[in-house]
Amino acid sequence: MLATLLTSLPVxxxxxxxxxxxxxxxxxxxxxxxxxxxxxxxxIALGYTLVYGVLSxxxxxxxxxxxxxxxxxxxxxxxxxxxxxxxxxxxxxxxxDLVVALLVGMVAASLTALIVERVAYRPLRKRNAPRLAxxxxxxxxxxxxxxxxxxxxxxxxxxxxxxxxxTPIFDVFGxxxxxxxxxxxxxxxxxxxxxxxxxxxxxxxxxIRAVAQDPDTATLMGVxxxxxxxxxxxxxxxxxxxxxxFYVMKVPSGVFYAGGFILGIKAxxxxxxxxxxxxxxxxxxxxxxxxxGNYGQILLGDxxxxxxxxxxxxxxxxxxxxSGILGQSLGRSKA
Amino acid sequence: MSGTQDGPTLMPGAAATQxxxxxxxxxxxxxxxxxxxxxxxxSMPRWQQWLVLIIVAAAxxxxxxxxxxxxxxxxxxxxxxxCFQMAVYALVAVGLNVVIxxxxxxxxxxxxxxxxxxxxxxxxxxxxxxxxxIPYLWTLPAALIVAMTFGIVLGLPVLRLRGDYLAIVTxxxxxxxxxxxxxxxxxxxxxxxxNVGHPxxxxxxxxxxxxxxxTPWYWLTVTIIIGVLMLIGNLERSxxxxxxxxxxxxxxxxxxxxxxTFKFKLWAFGIGASIGGLSGALxxxxxxxxxxxxxxxxxxxxxxxxxxxxxxxxxxxxxxGGAIVAYIPLRFTAIADYKYLIFGVALIILMIFRPQGxxxxxxxxxxxxxxxxxxxxxxxANRKADEKPTSTREQSExxxx
Numbered sequence: 001m002l003a004t005l006l007t008s009l010p011v012x013x014x015x016x017x018x019x020x021x022x023x024x025x026x027x028x029x030x031x032x033x034x035x036x037x038x039x040x041x042x043x044i045a046l047g048y049t050l051v052y053g054v055l056s057x058x059x060x061x062x063x064x065x066x067x068x069x070x071x072x073x074x075x076x077x078x079x080x081x082x083x084x085x086x087x088x089x090x091x092x093x094x095x096x097d098l099v100v101a102l103l104v105g106m107v108a109a110s111l112t113a114l115i116v117e118r119v120a121y122r123p124l125r126k127r128n129a130p131r132l133a134x135x136x137x138x139x140x141x142x143x144x145x146x147x148x149x150x151x152x153x154x155x156x157x158x159x160x161x162x163x164x165x166x167t168p169i170f171d172v173f174g175x176x177x178x179x180x181x182x183x184x185x186x187x188x189x190x191x192x193x194x195x196x197x198x199x200x201x202x203x204x205x206x207x208i209r210a211v212a213q214d215p216d217t218a219t220l221m222g223v224x225x226x227x228x229x230x231x232x233x234x235x236x237x238x239x240x241x242x243x244x245x246f247y248v249m250k251v252p253s254g255v256f257y258a259g260g261f262i263l264g265i266k267a268x269x270x271x272x273x274x275x276x277x278x279x280x281x282x283x284x285x286x287x288x289x290x291x292x293g294n295y296g297q298i299l300l301g302d303x304x305x306x307x308x309x310x311x312x313x314x315x316x317x318x319x320x321x322x323s324g325i326l327g328q329s330l331g332r333s334k335a
Numbered sequence: 336m337s338g339t340q341d342g343p344t345l346m347p348g349a350a351a352t353q354x355x356x357x358x359x360x361x362x363x364x365x366x367x368x369x370x371x372x373x374x375x376x377x378s379m380p381r382w383q384q385w386l387v388l389i390i391v392a393a394a395x396x397x398x399x400x401x402x403x404x405x406x407x408x409x410x411x412x413x414x415x416x417x418c419f420q421m422a423v424y425a426l427v428a429v430g431l432n433v434v435i436x437x438x439x440x441x442x443x444x445x446x447x448x449x450x451x452x453x454x455x456x457x458x459x460x461x462x463x464x465x466x467x468x469i470p471y472l473w474t475l476p477a478a479l480i481v482a483m484t485f486g487i488v489l490g491l492p493v494l495r496l497r498g499d500y501l502a503i504v505t506x507x508x509x510x511x512x513x514x515x516x517x518x519x520x521x522x523x524x525x526x527x528x529x530n531v532g533h534p535x536x537x538x539x540x541x542x543x544x545x546x547x548x549x550t551p552w553y554w555l556t557v558t559i560i561i562g563v564l565m566l567i568g569n570l571e572r573s574x575x576x577x578x579x580x581x582x583x584x585x586x587x588x589x590x591x592x593x594x595x596t597f598k599f600k601l602w603a604f605g606i607g608a609s610i611g612g613l614s615g616a617l618x619x620x621x622x623x624x625x626x627x628x629x630x631x632x633x634x635x636x637x638x639x640x641x642x643x644x645x646x647x648x649x650x651x652x653x654x655x656g657g658a659i660v661a662y663i664p665l666r667f668t669a670i671a672d673y674k675y676l677i678f679g680v681a682l683i684i685l686m687i688f689r690p691q692g693x694x695x696x697x698x699x700x701x702x703x704x705x706x707x708x709x710x711x712x713x714x715x716a717n718r719k720a721d722e723k724p725t726s727t728r729e730q731s732e733x734x735x736x
Contacts, residue, residue, distance in 0.1 A: 058499045123687045133686045135441050135502050136643060140682030143636055147676035261632070265507050272500070302518045311507040318500055319492040 023299045028175030030294040036181045036250060038290025039188035043243035044267035045274070045282040046195060047113075047236030053212040053277035054232045057131075060138035061116045063264020064145035065109050065237055069244030070255045071149065072108030076101040077161045077248070084160045084252075094164060098245065105244045110237030116141045117233045122226075142261075149257040157259070160252040184246045189283075191242050195235065196279050204231055212277065262307055266293070269314035275324030284325055289313065378712055395557055399550045411668040415549030419621055420665065421658040422556035423614050428641040428657030429563055429650060430610025435639065436648035436696065437576065438603035439583030440494070441502040444509025446635035448608040451485050451512065452478035452615025454522065457625040460532030463523065471532035475559075475616050482612020483605045490604040494597060509632045516627035527626025531619045546623040556617055563610060564650055570606075571650070579603055583648070633675055640678040643685055648696030655693060 044066050051059040059065075080097045081087065087094065120141040124133055166180035199205035207228045210218035219225050247263070248255060266289060274285025289310055296309035321327065376384070399418040402409075408417040427449065434442045455478040458466045469477070493504045516522040534555065536543030544551045570576050578599040581589035590596050619625045637660055645656020660678065664671040685692065 056499075058503060060502075120683055127687070129686065129690065131499070132435075132439060132441055133690055135499065136639070137683045137686045139443065139636055139639065140679045140686065143633070143675055143679030144683065147673070147679060151673070151676065258633075262510060265503065265510065268503055269507070272503075304514045304518050308511050308514055308518075311504075311511050314507065315492055315504060318496055318504070322496055322500075 019299060019301045022301070023295070026298045027295075028173045030298050031291060032172075032175060032177050032181050034291035034294030035287055036184045036290070037294065038270075038287035039185045040243050040246050040250065040286075041263075041267045041270045041289055042192060042283045042286025043188050043239045043246070044263065045271035045286050046192065046239045046279065048268050048271040049274075049276055049279060049282045050208070050232050050236050052271070054208060054229060055121070057121070057134050058138065058268065059116070059233075059236070060135065060264075061120065061141040061145060062113070062236065062240065063260035063267075064142050064149075065113045065116065065260075066240040066244055066247075066264065066267075067149065067255070067257070067260030068112040068145065069105040069109030069237070069241035070248055070259065071153070071158070072241065073101045073105040073245050073248045074158045074161050074255050076104040077163070078159070082161045082163065084162060086162045086165045098163060102242060102245045106238045106241030109241035109244060110234045112145065113233040113237035113240070114230065116145075117230065146257050146261070153257065155257065157253050157256040161248060162252050163249050180249060184250065188242070188246065191239060192279075192283050195239065198235075199279055204228070208232055266307065266310045269310050272314060272324055273317050275327035278324065278326050281324055281326035288325075378709070392557075392561065396554060399553050406666075408662075408665045412665045413547075413549065415553065416547075416621075417549070417662070417665045419549040419553040419556060421661040422553050422560065423618050423621075424638075424641060424661035425654040425657035426556060426560050426563065426614040426617070427611060427638050428645060428653040428660075429560065429567065430607045430614065431638050431642050432645075432647065432650065432653035433567060433579075433610070434603050434607035435642050436646075436653065437571065437579040437583065438600055439579075439586075440600060440603060441639075442505045442604070442607065443502050443639060444505035444507070444512075444632065444635055445607070445611050445638050446630050446632060447505075447509045447512040448482045448486060448611030449615035449618070450516065450630035451482045451608075452612030453619035453625050453629070454516070454615075455481045455612065456616040456619040457528035457531050461528035461625070462530055463528045468532075470535070471620055472534050474532070474620075475613060478612040478616035479609040480612075482615070483609035485612075486605045486608025487601060490601050490608075494600045494604060506632065506635075509630075509635045513627055513630050513632070516630070523626070525626050525628060527624060527628075529624055531623050531625060533620050533623070544620070546621065549621065552617070552621040556614075559613065559617070560654070563613075567606075567650060575599065575602060580648075637675070637678055640682055643682060643692055644678075646692030646694035646696055649692070649694045652692055652694035652696070 044062070047062045047065065048059060051057060051062070077097065080100065082097070089097070116138075120137040121134060124137060164180070166178035168176035168178045169182060170177055199208055207218070207223045208231065210221065210223050211225055211228045215225055218228075267286070270285035270289040271282050272285070273289055274281025274283065292313055293306035293310050297303055297306045299305075300309075317324065379387075399415040402414050407414045427445070431442065431445050434440050434445070456471070456474040458464045459469050459474045459477060460471050489505070489508055493501050517524045533542055533544035533546075534551075536551070537545075544555075571579075578589070578594045578596075579602075581592065581594055582596050582599060586596055622629075638657075641656040641660040642653055643656070644659060645654065646652025663677075664674040670677065
C-alpha cells in the first residue's frame, strides 16, 4: 500500500526545489543575518537552559515570557512616539528611549516568569508531582498566557515599531554589515558574557550551580533553594526581555499573541544543540541554529523552511549526541 | 509490576492481600464516587457487565437521532455533526491515551498524525490529487498504516531519549507538518483538496454519507471506537499493557526488570499514531475538504487536555474527556472563543488538584483485576467482621488453601 502510494505521488519537481545559485550569491549576507538571529535565539535559549539546569524542567512557558517582553518593548516604544516610520530624533534620545524599552521589556518578562513559577510550578514541587505533571502545567501556563494576550490585544500583530533605519557600516566579502546587526550581536554577546561570569563567580551563581548539581545537598549546605529558583527564573526573564528588544528591532511587525511559540521551539532547539543546562552551549547552539536556518532558507527558497530545518537539526543532534555539542551540565561547570 | 510472567495461581491471593495492606497503609483520605462505581463494576457478574455495555452502546448510537433536549447543541450547531466531532475527538483521545496514559510519553504533536491521516485520505480520494484513487473505506487502513509509519520513523530516533525531549520534538513535529503542508507545492497549501471521498451508500445525488449529515459518520466512528476499545483493552491487559504501565511508573526500574522499554515505547507510539491517522481520515471524509488551516498545534494541546481531563490512563476517561472537550465549545457558543484559555487553565488546575483526571486510571493489577477485586471485597468483609488486626492475613491464606 505504501509502495503504491509513494510511486503514485507526483514525480515532477513540485515537492522541494534547491536553489543553489541563490545560495552561493547570498551566502555572506545570510551569514550575518543568521548570526543576528542566532544572537536572539541564544538569549532566549539561556532562559531554557538555566531553568533546565536548576529544575530539570523544560519551561514551555518561556516562549510566553519572551512574548510578554516583546509586548512590553512594543507598547513602551509606541507610548514614546515610535511608529512604522523611523523617528526623527537625536542619537542620544533614541538610545535613551531604547534603554527605557529594554528595562520595561525585562521587567515584563521577569514578572511573567515569576508568576509562572509561582502559579504553575511551585505548587507541584510542594506536592512532589511526577515530571509529566510539570510539563503539562507548563503547557497549560503557556496556553493561558497566549490566550490572555489574544483576548486583550486581539489576533493581529502589533503595529510595526521602527527604532532606526539600519545603515551599512562596512562590507565583508561583498556583503554589507549594518549597524543593527552589529548592535544586536555585540549586545547579546556582552549580556551572555555577563551571565556566564555571574554564574561562575558570584555568590548567587554558586548557589545556582549548587542547586543544579544536587538540590537536597545544596539545601543542607545552607543554600535557599526557593530563592535560587526564583533568581533563575528572573535571570531567564531578563535575558528574554533583552532578546525581545532585539527581536522587535530585527522583526518590527512580528509581535502577536502566538509569536513566541515557534521562536521558543527554535530557542529550545538551540539550547539542546549546544548542550542543555550549559550556559556557553546556549551561545554556540543559538549562533549555529541561526546560521543553519538562514542557509536552509535561501537554499530552499521559503522563509518557513527555517523552522523545518531547525527541527530536523534538533532531531539529528539528539540522535548522534544527546547531550549536545558542549554537553555539560550547569552544575559541573567550573568556577 | 513485573513485565513478563506472573505466577499461575498464587499471585491473585497474595496480590489482593498486598493491595489491601497498601490501601490501608496509604490511607486514601476521601473515597470518591468514581472509585465506588469502579468497585461496583468489578463486583458485577460478567453478563451484567455486558448488559450495561450494550445499553450504553445503544444509547450512544441513538444519541444523534434522539437529540435530547438540554444536551442538544442546536440552534447554534447542528447536533448530528456535533456528535460526529465528539466521536472523532473521543477516538483521538483513545489513541493519545495509549501514548500518554499507558506508556507515559508526552506527545504534544498528535495533530501531526491526525493531519497525516487526513492528507492520506485526501491524496487517495480527492479529484484534486494526481495520486492513484482508491475507494474511501480503503483509505482508513491506508491512513492507519501511513500514520503508523510516520510515528515509527519519528519515534525511532526520539524515543531513545528522555521524556522531555520527546515532548518538545513532537511539539515541533506537529508544527512542521502544518508548515510542510503550506510550503510543499504537492500538498496544495491553503487551496487544499476538495471532494474527499466517502463510504458507499445512497444515490449519486444524495449519498448516505454526505458532508451535511453527521449521523452515518457518527455511527461509523462509534463503531470504530468500539472496535479500537476492544483491541486496546486486550493490549492493556496483556504483557504489552503491563510493560507500558511499568515504563510509565518508572522507566529505569522497568528496564532493570527486563522490560525492553524502547521496543514497547515504540509500540505505544506507533499504535497511538495509527489511531490518530484513522481519526484524521474520518474527519477528512466528513468535512470533505482538507487544507493546511485545520491542523494547528493548539488543537494538539486540546487533545492532550482531553486525555488529562478525562483521566490519563483510563479508556473510558479518555472518551469522556474527548467528548467534553469537543462538546463544550459547541454547546456553549458564548464561551467558544475562550476555549483555549479555559482548557489551558483547566490543565494547570487539574495537574495541581486532581492529577488523575475525572476518572482515575486503574493503576494496579490489570490482569487479575476481576479475581483480585473479589478477594478484596472478601478481605474487607472479613476485616470488618473481625476486629483483631492480626487474624486477617491468616484468614485470607486459609481461604487460599
